[in-house]
Amino acid sequence: MSYVSKVLDGTCPKCGQTKVFKEKGNPILFKMPVMHERCSKCNYSFHREPGFYFGAMYMSYALTVAEMVAVFVIGLIFNLGFFNIFIGVVVIIFLLSTFNYRMSRLMWL
16 A cells, blocks of 8 residues: 555554544544544554644645635736635635545545
């Protein structure tokens, strides 16, 4: 199983058999994703030292900027006004917030 498929599936980066997150979270209900402590198969720790996830914050920032640029370009292609593009960016970033949280942690793990 490749690294990319493990990240997209949300499985353990070492064995690829256990899901990293208990809950996916829901931005509409203001619920953040919850991680397991360890892999149930290989005992790999999903909770690293406190500074470990600073890198995940940078990954989340990169994903968010890419999404914002994509929405901005699509808005320009369809000739939307800047206020409509702004509203689109805010809505997309809000809806994809838990996805970015999960993907950034999985990529950094």
